Amino acid sequence: MMIFAHRGASDARLENTLPAFLHALERGADGVELDVQLSRxxxxxxxxxxxxxxxxxxxxxxxxxxxxxLSAVTLLRGGKIPRLRDLLGVWPTDRWLNVELKAGGAQIGREAVRVLSGRPRVLLSSFDPRMLLAARGAGSAYEHALLLAAESPPFLHVNGAQVFGCASVHLDHRLCTAATVRRYHGQGLQVGVWTVNSPLRKREVEGWGVERIMTDSP
Known part of the structure; x- marks a missing residue:
């Protein structure tokens, strides 16, 4: 099982900033989950x-x-917004990046693939499978993960991953049960869960055989 720091080690550093990602490394996370979108x-x-x-x-x-x-904006705690390329410049190639395509339609899929070109240990994930299709069309050979929440269209929960060429599903942990994990494993999919911060809940979903946990507390 792999531990992904959700937006970096966001329990201790401001989310989605370079200090949060680097602190996740210091705490031994297998990788980080991050959100990407496009500037104007x-x-x-x-x-x-x-x-x-x-x-x-x-x-x-x-x-x-x-x-x-955007680069001139000062966030809480003095944080700064990074570009994906800025993170790649400091991120070791032996740790994973779970890159969530957050906004930007087909263009974010294409541009993320271009910036990531040749980078190892990358997962692409999104709630919007159309963004993942655009990434695939732009040459993505990465594993794609379909993100699922309670409000996701019902058909996506049933067979959306297969329809859109995803090898895994990443679930809101509140939707995750032993039976759910068995069902997705039975479809040949890997299962990740987000965002799991309770040590008890981490042990529970680990016992069900999930492959990845996204947590604010790596």
Missing amino acids: DGEVIVFHDADLLRLAGRHERVEHLTWEE
Whole structure:
């Protein structure tokens, strides 16, 4: 089983920043989960929310700002927004990157594949399988994981992974039961769960045979 630090070691450092990712390394995580979307001028940036309100107290939407403008934003705790290429510059190739395509339609799939080109130990994941299809069309040979939450369309829960060429599903842990894990394993899929912070819950899902756990506390 692999442990992925959710947005980095976000229990101790500001999420989706280089300090959070590097601290996850220090704590022995197998990899990190991160969110990517596009700036107005097409840079692949690492940021979760659609706007800057929660982390910077500003109402602008990320997609409306250029990389130059985003790079000047100061987040909580003095944090800065990195680009995906900035993370690749400091990330060791023997640790995993679970890159969630968060926003940007087909273009984010294509651009993420371009930036990641040749990088080992990468998973691409998304709630929107169309982004994953765009990544595949752009030449992605990476494993793709379909993200599933309670509000995901029902057909995606049944056979969405197979329909869209995904080798794994990453579930909201509140949807995860022993029977659910058995069902997906029976379909030949690997199973990941998010976001699991309780040590008791970690042991429980590990006992069911999940392959990956995403946690704020690696």
